[in-house]
Amino acid sequence: xxxxxxxxxxxILSEAAxxxxxxxxxxxxxxxxxxxxxxxxxxxxxLLKYFSGDPLVKGIKGFEAxxxxxxxxxxxxxxxxxxxxxxEYFCAAAGYSSASKIIFGSGTRLSIRP
Amino acid sequence: xAGVTQSPTHLIKTRGQQVTLRCSPISGHKSVSWYQQVLxxxxxxxxxxxxxxxxxxxxxxxxxxxRQFPNYSSELNVNALLLGDSALYLCxxxxxxxxxxxxxFGPGTRLLVL
Numbered sequence: 397x398x399x400x401x402x403x404x405x406x407x408i409l410s411e412a413a414x415x416x417x418x419x420x421x422x423x424x425x426x427x428x429x430x431x432x433x434x435x436x437x438x439x440x441x442x443l444l445k446y447f448s449g450d451p452l453v454k455g456i457k458g459f460e461a462x463x464x465x466x467x468x469x470x471x472x473x474x475x476x477x478x479x480x481x482x483x484e485y486f487c488a489a490a491g492y493s494s495a496s497k498i499i500f501g502s503g504t505r506l507s508i509r510p
Numbered sequence: 511x512a513g514v515t516q517s518p519t520h521l522i523k524t525r526g527q528q529v530t531l532r533c534s535p536i537s538g539h540k541s542v543s544w545y546q547q548v549l550x551x552x553x554x555x556x557x558x559x560x561x562x563x564x565x566x567x568x569x570x571x572x573x574x575x576x577r578q579f580p581n582y583s584s585e586l587n588v589n590a591l592l593l594g595d596s597a598l599y600l601c602x603x604x605x606x607x608x609x610x611x612x613x614x615f616g617p618g619t620r621l622l623v624l
Contacts, residue, residue, distance in 0.1 A: 400552075428610065440553070440600065440615035447610045486552050490611070497566045498543075498602075498613060500552030 398423050400489050402501035409477055410509045417472040417504050419487030429470040430488040430498070431461055440486070446470065457481070479510045512537065514603050514616030522622045523591050531586045531619045535603030541565070542584040543613055544576055545600040553600055559584055560606070588621075596623045 399422045409415060421427060431443040444455025451463040461472045470487060487501040515534045523529050535542050541560040545553035555568040559578035578584045582603075588595055598620050602613035 430612075432615070439617040442612065442614065445612060488552075497555045497558070497568065498545075498553075499555070500545075502550075502552050 398489070398491075398499050400487055400499050400501040402485075402487050402504050404504045405502070406505045406507065408507045408509065411479055412476050415472070415474040415477045415481070415506070417485055417487075417506070419470045419472065419501060420468050421470065421487075421489040421499075422468065423489050423491065423499075425491060428490045429461075429463060430490070431455065431459070431470075431472050432486045432488060432500075434484040434486065434503075436483065443472070443485075477506075477508055479508045482506060482508045514601055514614055516599075516601050516616040516619050518619060519617065520620045520622075522624065524624050525591055525593060527591050527623075528587065528589045529591060529621060531588075531599050531601075531621075533584045533586070533601030533603075533616060535582050535584075535601075536614060539603035539605055539614075540582050541604045541606060541611070542578055542582065543602045543604070544584070544586045545602065545615075546570075547598040547600055547618070549597075556586070591623045593623050596621060 401420045403418045429446040432440045433443050434440050446453045446463045454460045484503045486503045488498045490498045517532045543558040544556040547553040557576045558566040562578045573589045576586045598618040600618045601616045604611045604613045
């Protein structure tokens, strides 16, 4: 069955700390991968996406993610977090040829201590 | 450019009633998808429509239905509401359906069923 797992439900960091949020997927065939962010009171926004090519993808606001096919992982990273990064982060996957159905993970709530 | 818009923003209904939610995609986008996000979980795929045809359907009962209009806007209908239908309903639009598709989300309609 297709699924996306985010192992950390709530992560608390201090400003300037480094961030890595885990994401593993189970999906047959070629997969498209996404990270979306939901800031408090705002709607889901696309942080970055991977379709093909360079497995290290860079997104907005200094975020990046690495696609490791052998580990079925697509972890999100940021070298130095800011208070404004406080938000809910969702990893998502979709089939390459039938991308209409995006499967989301359960989300990771990130809290940044000022 | 305007993003995806949804109406209404909030809605309160009682069990057994019917509800219609509306979505206008980003200008130029021909595909609309609907998701249900229950508190504490990631969004779950309900439907996708592309060029007024259903392209995908998630694991939701027949009480849920949708349609897309010639101007690519869409409606989601839910009949015989249950308490468990209380959720944030998200609409997402994309240029196309399928290969290397990227979906952009609206602010959602928060439905409360009493």
